Amino acid sequence: MTSGYNCLVIGLARCRLGLSSNKYQLSNVFLRTYSQYPPHFVKPVYQPAQLDDILESGESKNLEFTPVRAAYVNHTSSIFHDKIVMKFTNHVMKTGRKSLARELVEKTFQEIKRIQLQKWNEAKTAEEKANTECNPLTIFHQAVENCRPVLQLIPIKRGGIRYQVPIPITDKRSYFISMRWFVHAGREKERKIHFPERLARELIAASNNEGRVVKQKQDLHRQCEANRAYAHYRWG
Amino acid sequence: MASVCIGNLVRNSAKVFRNSYITQVRTPYGLQIRCWNSTTPEPSSKPLTSVPASDTIKHEGSGNQLIKVSKAMKAYQEKAQALDALMFEKTTEYEIGRRHLANMMGEDPETFTDEDIDTAIEYLFPSGLFEPRARPLMKHPTEVFARKKVAEFDETGRPFHVLFYTGLPNYYQVLHDLSEKVRELDSFSDRMMQYNIHKDPERTLNVGGTEWVKKEQLEDILLEKLKDKQYEFFVRSMNRLLDHPFSYRVEEFIMKFRKHVQISVIHKEIPKLMFTAEGTPYMAAVGRRKTSTASVTVYGRGSGKISINGEDLLYFKYIQDREQVLFPLQFSGLLGKVDVVADVDGGGFSGQSGAIRYAISMAVRSFVDEQMMEKMRLAGLLTRDPRRHERKKPGWKGARAKYTWKKR
Numbered sequence: 001m002t003s004g005y006n007c008l009v010i011g012l013a014r015c016r017l018g019l020s021s022n023k024y025q026l027s028n029v030f031l032r033t034y035s036q037y038p039p040h041f042v043k044p045v046y047q048p049a050q051l052d053d054i055l056e057s058g059e060s061k062n063l064e065f066t067p068v069r070a071a072y073v074n075h076t077s078s079i080f081h082d083k084i085v086m087k088f089t090n091h092v093m094k095t096g097r098k099s100l101a102r103e104l105v106e107k108t109f110q111e112i113k114r115i116q117l118q119k120w121n122e123a124k125t126a127e128e129k130a131n132t133e134c135n136p137l138t139i140f141h142q143a144v145e146n147c148r149p150v151l152q153l154i155p156i157k158r159g160g161i162r163y164q165v166p167i168p169i170t171d172k173r174s175y176f177i178s179m180r181w182f183v184h185a186g187r188e189k190e191r192k193i194h195f196p197e198r199l200a201r202e203l204i205a206a207s208n209n210e211g212r213v214v215k216q217k218q219d220l221h222r223q224c225e226a227n228r229a230y231a232h233y234r235w236g
Numbered sequence: 237m238a239s240v241c242i243g244n245l246v247r248n249s250a251k252v253f254r255n256s257y258i259t260q261v262r263t264p265y266g267l268q269i270r271c272w273n274s275t276t277p278e279p280s281s282k283p284l285t286s287v288p289a290s291d292t293i294k295h296e297g298s299g300n301q302l303i304k305v306s307k308a309m310k311a312y313q314e315k316a317q318a319l320d321a322l323m324f325e326k327t328t329e330y331e332i333g334r335r336h337l338a339n340m341m342g343e344d345p346e347t348f349t350d351e352d353i354d355t356a357i358e359y360l361f362p363s364g365l366f367e368p369r370a371r372p373l374m375k376h377p378t379e380v381f382a383r384k385k386v387a388e389f390d391e392t393g394r395p396f397h398v399l400f401y402t403g404l405p406n407y408y409q410v411l412h413d414l415s416e417k418v419r420e421l422d423s424f425s426d427r428m429m430q431y432n433i434h435k436d437p438e439r440t441l442n443v444g445g446t447e448w449v450k451k452e453q454l455e456d457i458l459l460e461k462l463k464d465k466q467y468e469f470f471v472r473s474m475n476r477l478l479d480h481p482f483s484y485r486v487e488e489f490i491m492k493f494r495k496h497v498q499i500s501v502i503h504k505e506i507p508k509l510m511f512t513a514e515g516t517p518y519m520a521a522v523g524r525r526k527t528s529t530a531s532v533t534v535y536g537r538g539s540g541k542i543s544i545n546g547e548d549l550l551y552f553k554y555i556q557d558r559e560q561v562l563f564p565l566q567f568s569g570l571l572g573k574v575d576v577v578a579d580v581d582g583g584g585f586s587g588q589s590g591a592i593r594y595a596i597s598m599a600v601r602s603f604v605d606e607q608m609m610e611k612m613r614l615a616g617l618l619t620r621d622p623r624r625h626e627r628k629k630p631g632w633k634g635a636r637a638k639y640t641w642k643k644r
Binding site: 036037040043044045046048051054055060061062063064065067068069070071073074075076077078098099102 | 442444445446447497553554555556557559560562563566567586589590594610611613614615616617618619620621622623624
């Protein structure tokens with residue numbers, strides 16, 4: 001049954017790409033793909049700083065004749081654009097309501113700014129004031145960085161028993177897990193405080209290596225440490 | 237003993253056929269077969285008439301001894317003869333036609349070139365047909381008729397090429413050469429490592445602006461019909477050779493299978509700025525995305541005013557869409573320096589903002605220098621977003637989503 005479906009999908013993909021093949025002079029070799037773009041299209045470099053890097057290193061010479069994909073709708077050269085925040089917004093999003101997700105993230109940043117400014121105003125000494133970080137973006141980055149795990153547990157079945165085996169994780173996944181923990185921390189069961197407020201407090205706490213999310217990371221590390229005897233189940 | 241023989245055979249034939257993917261036909265006993273191929277184009281040669289179309293031919297060297305000719309060879313000879321005759325006839329016709337044309341155009345027939353023929357045809361037989369291939373033309377027969385392979389075996393039926401029985405001798409010869417080159421480069425890099433000589437970063441093979449030949453072109457080069465998988469394998473293997481740090485040493489081999497990519501028309505022709513009656517420079521462009529269409533006029537020497545369907549930027553409810561409209565202006569540094577008037581129709585918010593973004597980018601090209609334009613291209617502003625709504629599939633919940641399915 002499923003193979004029939006797959007065939008259908010492939011057939012449809014073929015139809016679609018077959019229509020556009022004249023436009024891109026697509027060879028029939030690469031038809032088995034869902035992408036609207038032929039495989040030789042490269043991803044756009046839309047951030048000015050990165051673009052300057054490419055131009056300086058001379059890498060752009062190689063791209064001179066390479067077609068580039070169109071920038072996505074959430075890509076912009078604005079200085080307020082941040083890749084990790086963009087990713088985080090997508091994790092906050094539910095059922096495709098990106099505008100709401102973006103609003104929530106922006107409100108969170110507002111809240112962080114408000115809390116930190118209050119702290120700054122209440123600070124007595126100049127040293128205290130200097131130590132109060134008022135940039136929400138810096139706090140967010142610091143918090144995400146502080147909560148990235150280095151190990152994770154995966155269940156592996158050996159002799160009918162499931163062992164929780166610690167394995168190292170990739171950078172990308174560690175960022176994902178860290179951000180997922182924050183989103184879950186914001187969505188508490190008892191909703192007495194709104195998502196942005198709760199998230200803001202959690203982010204500020206995590207940027208100081210405190211709070212529940214940091215604890216969650218440490219718990220995971222502790223459990224990995226406890227299960228180190230199973231580590232060899234990763235192989236064989 | 238047998239293995240030695242085969243070894244010799246392989247080595248000898250490798251020597252003979254290296255770097256020539258089209259086998260030459262030289263049958264022994266003075267019997268020569270002429271055919272159309274890239275290496276021996278002899279358009280004005282006479283048709284071959286000396287090949288007897290019988291089962292036996294005379295052996296010149298040893299008296300009246302009769303030699304059996306295989307059926308395949310015989311069939312081939314007949315085919316080759318027919319083709320030669322045809323080509324001779326067509327070439328003669330072509331020559332006559334060329335001279336006639338030259339006379340008609342009042343020029344010297346001796347110096348009448350192919351370009352002259354094209355212009356003469358265009359002048360004498362004007363055609364309103366849209367499809368260029370449907371218009372009248374006069375080309376040399378070698379260009380009109382498909383090239384054919386020359387004979388691959390002698391009159392006893394023994395093939396010349398060692399890879400004949402693969403069915404695709406030329407294709408596998410290329411792969412054979414390719415693997416040899418990879419091995420050569422590997423041993424070279426080993427030697428370099430031995431002497432502790434590092435690769436000169438300056439010496440790299442620059443293949444910018446070229447791409448691998450398409451499947452059809454490769455088939456033309458090799459004179460063999462390839463399957464998709466075979467072409468894919470060829471590209472993969474060639475990429476492996478190209479990725480080798482010392483690939484510049486086999487540049488000639490690599491470049492044989494690369495061709496220049498054409499720069500798209502969009503980047504070649506940029507319309508010149510236009511001026512209003514008051515002398516304000518402006519440029520208009522149309523942009524599309526999903527089902528939206530936007531026609532935009534960008535006025536120079538402005539103050540950053542933006543009007544979308546008569547409203548300002550607040551026409552868009554979401555910040556993301558507003559950002560999209562401003563993206564090309566901010567990117568090119570023209571934000572606050574130009575005025576934008578946009579008319580947008582169809583689709584939703586993101587489609588409309590995307591259409592305006594593309595239209596503004598296209599119009600802004602006339603305002604900025606080439607370097608900025610290249611930057612905009614790399615940022616993905618000058619590409620029309622071809623993605624569109626994917627249709628729902630029958631029996632499925634959506635484009636990709638399926639209904640939950642239980643066995644019972």
